[in-house]
Amino acid sequence: MIIDIHGHYTTEPQAVHLFRDKQLAGLADPARRPTSTDLGISDEALVKSVEPQLKFQKERGSDLTIFSPRASGMAHHVGTEAVSQQWTTISNDLIHRICTLLPDNFVGVGQLPQHPGAPIKNCIPELERIVNELGFVGVNVNPDPSGGHWSGPPITDKYWYPIYEKLCELQAPAMIHVSSSCNPNFHATGAHYINGDTTAFMQLIQGNLFKDFPTLKFVIPHGGGAVPFHWGRYRGLCQDMKKPPLAEYLLGNVFFDTCVYHLPGIELLTKVIPTDNVLFASEMVGAVKGIDPQTGHYYDDTKRYIDQVKALGEADRYKIFEGNARRVYPRLDALLTKRGHPGKKA
């Protein structure tokens, strides 16, 4: 089974955007608020909206996508905490409906109703709802709910501890994924996303978070930002800071996905990062939509790159495509086992 652990719902029906417009217009003029949270989207329309993803799964040879709301759509910095809560509920419910309609293709991961300055514990009810009621297997945590101003505390700060406690209790990993940027310095997918990944990893080196949460698991998307390319720098900084060796210090808890859109990048990632810490992902349909004229294939068809890495043996490929995902997302493993896909011993 080929599990793509990183897909966002980037092909929402227009009704979703119309609702969001009304919701935000309502901040300025309460008369424009949406009158209902029922978006009026039929099951047929939902299934139709994910046809691009289904087509790519089939063409590229992946089976199951861990599916979450559009990352840039979370926009925790926009509006109020109440707006974030309403928007989060609606966004997560849409994911749930798609996963229910197409259970062989999609398993859900949710967003949280974060808001700059609001206590993170306010996100716990939604986290419990999506995991316990909607069957989601993980959650996206935004390390910068200010949207590119980075005005909140680092992810190792005690501010975040209530959500980490709940994640450990629920056996749910978090993908550390920023949302859109309202800072003109940071292009969303070209700078803010990658910087968010790099920044989060360095915060984990500085802090000692997994001493307090030994079972907490973080997935750092986009191949870990700049981290694998600068693995020597991070090993060296860790050493200068008198921490344990980097791999020993963090790689029991931190994992990287394969959203790196060219072969040399995937080669580096799989050479530098232990196979146990690399999870297949493409973020399709996502950040980069085009076809690479150098290969004739989509940039984000990352499976092709992994298939070309000669140094990976069969056992490595099993881990990257399935085994690691089942280990990092225990609720996914349980779900698949229950459905008659027990997986192999890693």
Place this chain on the structure above:
Amino acid sequence: MIIDIHGHYTTEPQAVHLFRDKQLAGLADPARRPTSTDLGISDEALVKSVEPQLKFQKERGSDLTIFSPRASGMAHHVGTEAVSQQWTTISNDLIHRICTLLPDNFVGVGQLPQHPGAPIKNCIPELERIVNELGFVGVNVNPDPSGGHWSGPPITDKYWYPIYEKLCELQAPAMIHVSSSCNPNFHATGAHYINGDTTAFMQLIQGNLFKDFPTLKFVIPHGGGAVPFHWGRYRGLCQDMKKPPLAEYLLGNVFFDTCVYHLPGIELLTKVIPTDNVLFASEMVGAVKGIDPQTGHYYDDTKRYIDQVKALGEADRYKIFEGNARRVYPRLDALLTKRGHPGKKA
């Protein structure tokens, strides 16, 4: 000749720090202001202070370091514009003295008296002074003088144009290098530096700066941040944005150094980025000070990595170690030629 294009003066005598303390103490209590900008450092003390660099040059086999003030020391966000100006003059003068004392080992690059919100044209007199009077061959430009708040405009904004005009006129390249971070989210050398590199490059994709400044040259340090690792992403984003192919669009003006502290990173950099755009650098004595237990050599001994990249031929090595530096820094080339080192035809 082996030219290391990226070294900062990180081994300043204590008198420099004492002056800076007094200078900043003077903000709170004018009575504590330093009474003189003469730091009382003898030539002997200056030469002694760079013994570590001289030792590393000898041991590692580099000849000449392009030497600039400590990057994190620029701290443009601290104090006032007048403080930044005084501190910049002193910092650049120290570099000038070292380059005068040890002309075979060091050639100068300066910092600018930037300050958040202050017009960039206020930096022009110092830029002219360091190039025309002190013989510096380039300058460090801080794309985020706010120190991790990124509250200023992107580097493609017209705000910056006066300094670019002067750089073109002077035939001086700029290294785009942030300073220290006063944002607790960003570790200086582990996050802010790398993010600064990535951010600047993405801004250049978004804008069209080199249409207005076809001869302007930027060096992006630390191997270009995350850029080479995500070269497919950047090529794809460029394509999605209907820009010319990335290499054609930016690589006539943008260059990367080799401050990447492990062999797989250097292999990726030299595989993905055309040889004409890679300049040897180590940033010694800098961000990472230790010895890599996996190799028994210093992490920042980057020459060793380049020496190990089998795919590079002699012509490539000449470009990376000398030729590209002479092309990107024409004033360096002129200086070396005048001193009897004409270089090879690239």
